[in-house]
Every structure is written in structure tokens, then in C-alpha cells.
Amino acid sequence: MRNVRNVALGLVGAAAVASASDVHDLKKDTFTDFVKSHSLVLAEFFAPWCGHCKALAPEYEEAATTLKEKDIPLVKIDCVEEAELCKEYGVEGYPTVKVFRGPDNASPYQGQRKAPAIISYMTKQALPAVSNLTSETFEEFKTADQVVVVAFFEAGDKTSNTTFSEVAESMRDDHLFGASNDAKLAEAEGVKFPSVVLYKSFDEGKNIFEEKFEKEAITKFTKTSAMPLVGEVGPETYAGYMAAGIPLAYIFAETPEERAELAAELKPLAEKHKGVISFATIDAKAFGAHAGNLNLEDGKWPAFAIQETVKNQKFPFDQAKKLTHDDVGAFVQDFVDGKVDPSIKSEPIPEKQEGPVQTVVALNYKDIVLDNEKDVLLEFYAPWCGHCKALAPKFEELASMYPAGGKVTVAKVDATVNDVPDEIQGFPTIKLFPAGGKEEPITYSGSRTIEDLAEFIKENGKYKVDAFDGKNETADDTEAPLAEGMGEAAKAATETAKSVASDAAEAVKTAVTDTDGTDDGSEHDEL
Numbered sequence: 001m002r003n004v005r006n007v008a009l010g011l012v013g014a015a016a017v018a019s020a021s022d023v024h025d026l027k028k029d030t031f032t033d034f035v036k037s038h039s040l041v042l043a044e045f046f047a048p049w050c051g052h053c054k055a056l057a058p059e060y061e062e063a064a065t066t067l068k069e070k071d072i073p074l075v076k077i078d079c080v081e082e083a084e085l086c087k088e089y090g091v092e093g094y095p096t097v098k099v100f101r102g103p104d105n106a107s108p109y110q111g112q113r114k115a116p117a118i119i120s121y122m123t124k125q126a127l128p129a130v131s132n133l134t135s136e137t138f139e140e141f142k143t144a145d146q147v148v149v150v151a152f153f154e155a156g157d158k159t160s161n162t163t164f165s166e167v168a169e170s171m172r173d174d175h176l177f178g179a180s181n182d183a184k185l186a187e188a189e190g191v192k193f194p195s196v197v198l199y200k201s202f203d204e205g206k207n208i209f210e211e212k213f214e215k216e217a218i219t220k221f222t223k224t225s226a227m228p229l230v231g232e233v234g235p236e237t238y239a240g241y242m243a244a245g246i247p248l249a250y251i252f253a254e255t256p257e258e259r260a261e262l263a264a265e266l267k268p269l270a271e272k273h274k275g276v277i278s279f280a281t282i283d284a285k286a287f288g289a290h291a292g293n294l295n296l297e298d299g300k301w302p303a304f305a306i307q308e309t310v311k312n313q314k315f316p317f318d319q320a321k322k323l324t325h326d327d328v329g330a331f332v333q334d335f336v337d338g339k340v341d342p343s344i345k346s347e348p349i350p351e352k353q354e355g356p357v358q359t360v361v362a363l364n365y366k367d368i369v370l371d372n373e374k375d376v377l378l379e380f381y382a383p384w385c386g387h388c389k390a391l392a393p394k395f396e397e398l399a400s401m402y403p404a405g406g407k408v409t410v411a412k413v414d415a416t417v418n419d420v421p422d423e424i425q426g427f428p429t430i431k432l433f434p435a436g437g438k439e440e441p442i443t444y445s446g447s448r449t450i451e452d453l454a455e456f457i458k459e460n461g462k463y464k465v466d467a468f469d470g471k472n473e474t475a476d477d478t479e480a481p482l483a484e485g486m487g488e489a490a491k492a493a494t495e496t497a498k499s500v501a502s503d504a505a506e507a508v509k510t511a512v513t514d515t516d517g518t519d520d521g522s523e524h525d526e527l
């Protein structure tokens with residue numbers, strides 16, 4: 001009896017604690033309404049198993065209690081139960097914390113995961129996005145950040161006021177926004193009502209917008225004007241440069257001073273080729289390994305290279321030369337005119353093919369892999385990849401089952417030191433290039449056993465060659481027991497290949513955001 005009562009009391013206590021939480025637990029059917037009815041909401045997307053989420057929980061709870069007084073609600077969403085909702089908001093890791101201003105306006109929370117940081121960040125978020133400027137505050141405000149955006153309009157001009165507020169609201173995490181009705185101030189800045197002036201601590205220092213006062217036009221003006229002519233490649237900017245769809249020119253240098261110096265030297269080139277090539281410096285100390293991807297020698301700084309981001313071709317500038325405006329300028333112009341051949345990284349062509357597996361390098365890729373008379377099975381491997389090593393003896397044996405000089409070639413290429421035109425997602429990657437169908441290689445996704453690989457060649461090759469036809473039958477017996485057990489594991493275990501840059505970027509990103517991944521990577525060998 002006593003026990004029962006204790007348990008019951010315990011339950012009541014737990015329930016009381018749970019309901020006392022100031023963090024709102026939201027679900028798919030409550031989330032949208034909640035976010036619509038509160039102008040500012042901080043939302044945490046979490047998974048019950050996630051360690052970082054557990055560490056955040058008490059801090060989040062504390063912040064929620066304090067921010068409740070300021071009418072800023074904190075909410076949480078369990079992504080195991082509300083997978084669809086989390087997917088809708090692009091949640092890829094846990095915890096993901098976002099600031100919502102209505103259901104369609106979410107921006108990542110960029111503060112630390114501690115109660116005081118959350119409180120301070122959200123308090124700032126609650127301040128108006130646009131500061132009301134006077135002639136006293138104006139000068140200081142102009143230089144308060146690298147980029148500040150100031151609108152000038154009539155005191156009674158509600159339309160311009162609203163338009164500009166909306167722009168500011170959508171970009172408030174990126175820049176400072178201010179507004180003034182002071183006609184004298186506007187005159188001193190050389191503008192009329194209504195207009196926008198963007199002040200920046202680099203390049204031209206100032207850009208003026210005097211077109212029709214519309215949200216889209218002002219947003220575009222702000223984005224383009226705020227972008228430096230010579231930017232910086234780093235974890236936050238790399239994806240943007242890759243997505244821009246135009247070639248990227250890298251300026252590698254070790255110190256910030258050197259980077260600034262070279263950026264100044266090459267800026268006229270960036271101006272000249274604006275919209276055709278992006279120019280950016282890159283920290284050679286932190287991301288020097290990326291030089292290898294551009295076929296530059298790591299360690300010889302400063303260095304310059306252009307990457308054609310769509311076809312992934314590399315055009316390194318001679319590392320023996322100095323990076324001067326004139327020499328680099330001539331090189332860039334030749335590139336634009338199509339006069340520079342892409343650099344192709346390759347091991348030397350082997351003098352003699354040893355063993356049944358043919359060795360492919362960039363320079364003999366065409367002769368071996370694209371030989372239209374043959375069905376070619378090609379393994380893309382990396383020397384450090386454990387699964388590739390495990391596959392090697394089986395691959396040798398598979399190759400030996402096809403007569404030398406016959407219709408089937410089994411080959412391998414070290415994709416870390418040879419530029420191959422194929423998209424590689426992981427190591428090992430195995431593809432069949434059938435005779436007469438070289439443009440459409442077929443990627444192998446089965447288990448890595450001799451039987452299954454041979455079957456794949458038979459099924460998809462032009463000549464339907466069956467390695468197990470006839471006297472090789474017995475090979476089946478010796479390999480099968482091992483194959484059965486290993487099949488599924490091998491299938492799941494493709495190692496992740498990442499370009500060095502995105503790898504470096506990932507490393508930094510992960511270190512900064514410290515987020516548990518949504519997928520359990522335990523079956524993958526990491527780099």
C-alpha cells in the first residue's frame with residue numbers, strides 16, 4: 001500500500017515538473033499556428049538519442065524561463081515523432097536550432113548553446129531590425145559593421161518604411177539596417193527621398209540605390225553590393241562559390257596580410273571579369289590541402305588557380321612565377337579565351353601491365369576504359385581505403401577468370417592521384433563500361449563477391465561473357481561460404497569520398513556547429 005502510494009505521488013510530481021517547463025513541445029498540427037501567432041520564436045529540432053541535445057536541454061530550459069518574461073517563446077520538436085515536419089524545415093543534424101519569424105521565415109540560430117548566449121541572442125533578435133537614425137547617431141552607425149544599409153525617406157512615407165523594414169527583417173542576421181527622415185542628412189549623402197545607401201569598409205566604400213523603392217530590387221542591391229570583389233573561400237562560403245555556376249579563381253596565401261596584399265593587386269582583374277569568374281583568397285595554412293585538388297603543389301605559396309566548377313577542370317597558374325597583376329591577368333585572359341588546357345593529374349602510364357587487373361591512370365583511361373571493343377569493369381579506389389584493400393584479392397581472382405586479351409577487361413584506378421571524368425561518391429566505386437555504351441557506365445551496387453561481380457558483367461556487358469561457364473565451376477564452392485556472410489556488410493560499407501575542400505569545410509563546420517548527424521555513420525570508414 002505504502003509503495004503504491006509512493007509511486008502515485010511520484011507520478012504526480014513528475015507530471016507537475018513536466019507541465020512547469022517553459023519550453024513548448026510542438027507537433028505537426030500545432031507548429032504552424034504557434035509560429036504564426038508569435039512574431040518571434042526559437043525552435044529546437046531534436047532527437048531523443050542525441051547527446052548534444054541532452055546537453056542543451058537544461059540551458060534551453062533556463063533560457064525559456066527568462067525569455068518568457070520578454071514574450072519570446074522557445075519550442076522544441078521531436079524529430080523521431082515529427083519526421084515530416086523536420087524534413088520540411090531541412091533538418092539534417094541534431095540539434096538544429098532556428099529562429100522563426102512566421103512559418104516561412106526561418107534562419108539558423110548562430111549563438112552558443114548556453115543559456116546566457118541564447119537569452120542575449122534572442123533579446124537582440126527582438127529589437128527592431130531597423131534602427132531609427134538621427135544626425136547624432138548616423139556617423140557612428142555608418143561604420144558600426146563591415147556593411148551597413150541606411151534608407152532615407154519622408155517621415156510620413158509609410159510605404160517605404162514598411163518595404164525597407166521587410167528587407168531588413170529578412171537579412172537582419174547579415175547586416176545592420178538603419179533609417180532616417182532627416183532631409184539634411186540625405187542631402188549630405190547625395191541622395192533624395194526615398195533611397196538606400198550601403199556603406200562598406202571595403203571596395204568602393206559606398207553604393208547608392210535610387211531605383212523604384214521595391215523589396216526585391218533593394219534586396220538584390222544589398223546582396224550584390226555587400227559581396228566583396230575579391231572574397232574569401234572558407235567553410236561558410238565554399239558551397240556558395242560552387243553553386244554560383246561560374247569559374248572560381250583561388251588566391252592561396254598564408255597570412256592575412258599577404259592575402260590582403262594579393263587581393264588588392266588582383267582586384268582590377270576581379271573587376272574586369274566580374275560575373276564571369278569569381279575571385280577569392282584562401283588561407284593556405286588552413287586549407288592548403290585543397291591545392292592538391294587544383295593540381296597545385298601544396299606548400300608553394302602564394303599560388304593561383306582557376307577551377308571550372310561545372311566540369312571540374314583545373315587550371316593552375318605556374319607556381320614558379322610571381323603573382324603579379326600583369327602575369328596573372330594574361331593567364332586569366334587566356335583562360336577566358338579558351339586558350340588554356342585544363343591540367344590533368346596522372347600517374348605515369350605503366351610500362352607493362354602486371355597481373356590480371358589492368359592498371360588505369362588518367363593518361364591511358366581513354367585507351368583502356370573507353371575501348372569500345374571491350375566490356376570494362378573499373379574499380380575506383382583510394383590507397384587509404386580499407387574496403388578497397390579487402391576487395392583487392394577478390395578482384396585479382398575475378399580478373400584472372402577472363403582470358404587476357406579477351407572481351408572483358410577488369411581494371412582499377414587510384415582516383416586520388418588520377419583525374420578521372422567520373423563522379424565518384426565513395427571508395428571503392430565499381431562501374432561497368434560496356435562495349436558500345438561507354439557514355440553510360442553502370443554503377444555496381446551489389447555485394448562484393450566474385451560471383452556477384454561476374455554475374456554483373458554477364459548481365460550488363462555487351463558480350464554477356466560468363467566467367468563461370470565450364471571448367472571454372474569449382475571456384476564457386478571455395479568462395480561461396482565466405483561470400484554469403486560478407487555480402488551485405490560489404491554492400492553497406494562504401495567509404496565516403498569527399499573533396500578535400502568540402503572535407504576541410506566539413507571539418508570546420510562540424511567543429512563549429514557540433515551537431516550529431518542524422519544518419520548513423522558507423523558502417524562507413526571515415527577519412
Ligand SMILES: *[C@@H]1O[C@H](CO)[C@@H](O)[C@H](O)[C@H]1NC(C)=O
Nearest residue numbers: 132133134135155180181182
Ligand atoms: C525616429 O527619428 C525621427 C528623427 O529622425 C523622430 O522624429 C522620430 O520620432 C523617431 N521615431 C522613433 C520611433 O523613435
Ligand SMILES: *[C@@H]1O[C@H](CO)[C@@H](O)[C@H](O)[C@H]1NC(C)=O
Nearest residue numbers: 132133154155161179180181
Ligand atoms: C518607420 O515606422 C516605424 C513604425 O511606425 C517608426 O517607429 C519609425 O520611426 C519609422 N521610421 C522612420 C525612419 O520614419
Ligand SMILES: *[C@@H]1O[C@H](CO)[C@@H](O)[C@H](O)[C@H]1NC(C)=O
Nearest residue numbers: 397400401471472473474475
Ligand atoms: C579458370 O580457368 C583458367 C583456365 O581456363 C585458369 O587459368 C584460371 O585460374 C581459372 N580460374 C579459377 C578461379 O579457377
